[in-house]
Amino acid sequence: MTVLVIGGGIAGTVTAMALQRAGIDATVYEAYSTSADGVGSALTLAPNGRNALRQIDADDAVAAVGIEVPGMVMQNHKGRAVGRFDGLPGLPASLLLRRDRLYRALLDETLRRGITVEFGKRLVSIEDSADKVVAHFDDGSSAIGEALAGADGIRSAVRSTLDSSAAGPRFASLLGLGGWIRNPGLPVTGNYQHFAFGKRAFFGYFIDEEEILWFSNVPAASAAEAKTASPEHWLAVLRERHADDVPARDIIALLTPADVARPGPLEDIPTVRTWHRGRVVLVGDAAHPTSPSSGQGASQAIESALELARCLRDGPTVPDAFAAYESARREWVERIIARAAKINNDKAAGPGARVLRDLLMPVMMKTVMTPEKMFGAVHHHRIAF
Numbered sequence: 001m002t003v004l005v006i007g008g009g010i011a012g013t014v015t016a017m018a019l020q021r022a023g024i025d026a027t028v029y030e031a032y033s034t035s036a037d038g039v040g041s042a043l044t045l046a047p048n049g050r051n052a053l054r055q056i057d058a059d060d061a062v063a064a065v066g067i068e069v070p071g072m073v074m075q076n077h078k079g080r081a082v083g084r085f086d087g088l089p090g091l092p093a094s095l096l097l098r099r100d101r102l103y104r105a106l107l108d109e110t111l112r113r114g115i116t117v118e119f120g121k122r123l124v125s126i127e128d129s130a131d132k133v134v135a136h137f138d139d140g141s142s143a144i145g146e147a148l149a150g151a152d153g154i155r156s157a158v159r160s161t162l163d164s165s166a167a168g169p170r171f172a173s174l175l176g177l178g179g180w181i182r183n184p185g186l187p188v189t190g191n192y193q194h195f196a197f198g199k200r201a202f203f204g205y206f207i208d209e210e211e212i213l214w215f216s217n218v219p220a221a222s223a224a225e226a227k228t229a230s231p232e233h234w235l236a237v238l239r240e241r242h243a244d245d246v247p248a249r250d251i252i253a254l255l256t257p258a259d260v261a262r263p264g265p266l267e268d269i270p271t272v273r274t275w276h277r278g279r280v281v282l283v284g285d286a287a288h289p290t291s292p293s294s295g296q297g298a299s300q301a302i303e304s305a306l307e308l309a310r311c312l313r314d315g316p317t318v319p320d321a322f323a324a325y326e327s328a329r330r331e332w333v334e335r336i337i338a339r340a341a342k343i344n345n346d347k348a349a350g351p352g353a354r355v356l357r358d359l360l361m362p363v364m365m366k367t368v369m370t371p372e373k374m375f376g377a378v379h380h381h382r383i384a385f
Helices: 011-021 045-053 059-063 099-112 157-162 231-241 248-252 297-314 318-347 351-364 371-381
Strands: 002-006 025-029 042-045 066-071 072-075 081-087 094-098 116-118 123-128 133-137 142-146 148-152 170-182 193-195 202-207 209-218 264-268 279-281
Touching: 011 025, 011 099, 011 297, 025 142, 042 045, 042 099, 042 116, 042 123, 042 297, 045 059, 045 094, 045 157, 045 297, 045 371, 059 094, 059 099, 072 264, 081 351, 081 371, 094 099, 123 142, 123 157, 133 148, 133 202, 133 231, 157 279, 202 248, 202 351, 209 231, 209 248, 209 318, 231 248
Parallel strands: 002 025, 002 148, 025 116, 072 193, 148 279
Antiparallel strands: 042 094, 066 094, 072 081, 123 133, 133 142, 170 209, 170 264, 193 202, 202 209
């Protein structure tokens, strides 16, 4: 069997490697003409994502470009810690990664394994028949395989071919800004990520001796402003939104307009109606796009890649394999999407809800919000690959 993998990001490269490990040939087709070097800010790869990578011997390549974080600290706008989540016993630490370094590590590992990756292949149409599938690209070329996996993200072209009226991304009423700057001497966070519920916006940061990772989730009525406003505008927004927040205001004071890239909308799709049809299937954000607030986007894409490869290896037919894959994954990932949506609502809480949250959170984090109750089921989850 040969599988055409559309999309060369996290889901696409891991899908190709998992398919190869399952004894199935795969070629990756990426729409952009070059790799994603320098694109994106940061993400966290959770323990379940790392364990999935370990099943295809790819975790070492990723860990080499990441920072192991033993846990996270939750704070209020005054900088006071209201709770702490440590890693769970028996699991690998989460990895904090520059997004482009994760892309590069996975791409390099894919190529090292002899898997072909073709750039500049933007999908325009698919022909799906009883015994083969043909992908047509905008450069006039085509590719033929026995199956096609759409790993082309939240605005998936493959999803549109499966369902022309599929729901588009849902805006979470939050814009995300963030990046890395040099640390001029602020105290390090001891490899813990810090997340602060500010008065008017949510702020996260990680500080080591050399660099500071920062991000802010700013409430917004629509995503339109993100496309037109200048970096100077967004720096002014950050200063205003975090004027009363410690230490957010101290970190923002270090920023220049050049440090503030165009914000991205926090988006998800609660339910993707059609995951597969015939010889075409979706994987990763094409099938189950969750808000970054889940902390699980990359990890769930990796898990789904392994599940898809396992089902194609073990299923009697391609349609049977796709049905088994959807059955194994849909309910699970949609629960994670819904949970992230609730987190987004809390990030955009009004003044009254903020005061109540600050009062209750210390108690809740000792009772109903312990690390095991909050993350145990997800972080312990394993794909039977």
